[in-house]
Amino acid sequence: MIKKSHCPLLLSLVALTQPLVSLAQSETVEEVVVFGKDFVPPVNSSGTKSDTPPIETPASLSVISRDLLDSWGASKLTEALRYTPGVNAEPFGVEPRFTSVNMRGFTAAAAGIFRDGLALINPGWTVSYNLEPYGAERVEVPRGPASVLYGQGSPGGLINFVSKMPKDQAFGEVGLEFGNNDRKQAQFDLGAPLDDDGTWSGRVTGLIRDSGTQIDYVPDDREFLAGALRWRISEDTSFTFLGNYQQDKTKPSQSLPALGMLVPNRNGSIPVSRFSGEPSLDDYDRKEFSVGYQFEHRFNDSVRFFQNARYNDVNLTEIAVYSMGISQNPADADRIVFRRAAFSYGTLDGLTIDNQLHVALGSDAVKHKVLAGVDYQDVSAWHRQHHNATLTGIDIFAPSYGTAIARPAPWGDDDIDLDQLGVYLQDEIKIQDKLIFNLGARFDRATSQTYSRLSQTKTQDQTDEELSLRGGVVYVFDSGFAPYASYAESFLPSSGVDAAGNPFDPETGRQYEVGVKFQPKSFNGLFTLALFDLERTNFVDRDDDFNLFQTGKASSRGIELEAFTAMDNGLSYIASYSYLDTEQKENKLPELIGKQFPQIPEHKAALWLDYNFKAFGLDALGVGFGTRYQSSTFSNDLNTVESPSFTLYDAAVHYEWRNMRVALNVQNLADKEYASSCFTRFSVLCTVGETRSIRGSFRYRW
Secondary structure (H helix, E strand, O other): OOOOOHHHHHHHHHHHHHHHHHHHHHHOOOOOOOOOOOOOOOOOOOOOOOOEEEHHOOOOOOEEEEHEEEEEOOOOOOHHHHOOOOOOOOOOOOOOOOOOEOOOOOEEEOOOOOEOOOEOOOHHOOOOOOOOOEEEEEEEEEOOHHHHHHOOOOOOEEEEEEEOOOOEEEEEEEEEEEOOOOOOEEEEEEEOOOOOOOOEHHHHHHHHEEEEEEOOEEEEEEEEEEEEEEEEOOOOOEEEEEEEEEEEEOOOOOOEEOOOOEEOEEEEEEEOOOOOOOOOOOEEEEEEEEEHHHHHHEOOOEEEEEEEEEEEEEEEEEEEEEEEEEOOOOOOOOOOEEEEEEOOOOOOEEEEEEEEEEEEEOOOEEEEEEEEEEEEEEEEEEEEEEEEEEEEEOOOOOOOOOOOOOOOOOOOOOEEEEEEEEEEEEEEEEOOOOOOEEEEEEEEEEEEEEEEEOOEEEEEEEEEEEEEEEEEEEEEOOOEEEEEEEEEEEEEOOEEEOOOOOOOOOOOEEEEEEEEEEEOOOEEEEEEEEEEEEEEEEEEOOOOOOEEEEEEEEEEEEEEEEEEEEEEOOOEEEEEEEEEEEEEEEEOOOOHHOOOOOOOEEEEEEEEEEEEEEHHHHEEEEEEEEEEEEOEEEOOOOOOOOOOOOEEEEEEEEEEEEEEEEHHHHEEEOOOOOOEEEOOOEEEEEEOOOOOEEEEEEEEOO
């Protein structure tokens, strides 16, 4: 049953969408809509900020289409990234709060999440994001440094969430979803022209979810509403207004002692559903609101101008009681887990704007696609933290909750301001439609300021300037093979200060990459092989007491393979493999030099098959099957503790009749219990991987 607190939002959604429903139904009542299987990416907008096909882009890029998201039944952005090479989408297992993702061995959570090409910056881990996949038309994942086009960002790459936009024809979809853990979800996606000549068109997408998770007492509730209104001012000019609201109600994820998960405990195994916090106290409440627009004007067939802008407002309250490890007191008999509590409050206001001028030049023999851009970011964040409140221990095998907690005095109460102005230039040069060069440069000027409300002093005030370069070449043979090579740099200003009050130097990265792509002529497919050498310098991390510190230099070398296909016989599949060799090159702690990164698997492989039985005359019936493998990972910086590898299986069956689609998706089919990764505080703790998830869905389209 939908909660009463959700009723006002639900009623407002119904009222808002009624005109679109009526118009869509009146225009398409006789049309039968086909649910597609478009797994192969046709164009690449994130890799070059243009309509360049992926095979002509000298870099690794994955595009996760809307059809793939539907085939997987993805309800979290991390689920949408499970089959993508070079991406470790769930390094900390069941994580309902935010998207914690690593790319090519480096975190992309704070500066690698983008929406419609505009960054969702999280300075100093102040607040977090967890975008709703149902609001995405596709998810684009260019890997490697992308600072030339996007400014500050993770050297491992970025994740660009492309929002659903209005269409020229009326359409609609409504759906229901049910599953284990008492999951209930309702959703809709409606759009139509709003006048006879198509000058105005709109789209509204919404979702409401009332759900538990596999962890006791941890909900996964969400309210989501997004709208888009397009005004075609003329044949050459359009303006699209975008709005988004999302509220997530959950609790912090859990970590459990390795003694009872990875290694035997004399009391038995710790249930993977165990909640080690305080149900009446733990809380995670995030409200996000954003408004923005996309403006486009075509001067002529050769010159176009784009301006994209967004204002973001986020409010976060997080209260977490977290495990510190098994008590070493013999009288506690390996049963008692000692705990601490942390109280975090944060807000974030961000304005981002990107101006792009696209110019097409040249002749049939030599063509240029020149992109000149200026972008600006103004991010203001506030964060207050109270933590290290010590609690009484809890019997992890027979927990009794209700411990009273007095919130300690704040140890941090900071205002963070970050401004960045960037100017960039890119030229895509195509010679005889075979040889393509991609050359780019960018200059950034970034200002970071941190003001401590506790000391009433400005603890950081610095300005950083950086020139970033990128270059690549690809040759497209008539056979469909396209070998390429590229070089790219990244730049990331570092906000905040370390425990001694020292400001951080900006982070930089550089990457060399070679590879080959293949797009066959006989069927719809795209195959990619990439080898890369990536280096990251001056990156900021957190220690076990949540203090920020800046480490030295680290490298990541690896191989990635990816295949997308959609066959005429009804078979579509995506396959991927990643090999990563990570190493600490320089560090303030000499004993860490030469060690691999913790929580990063050396090997990762995945395969998803979707088959439609149209060859047997059963066009309506389809099945899907997937497998995911991750090798073992180190649990600590010294590489002395290791968490084991695991293999998981996913499955789906779907049936389509007329405008209806019924599907059953099962993730972790064998219900394998596993540790997604482990880490150390005072002892080894492990995060729990997602157990079997069963979701049944019904959708009706017109």
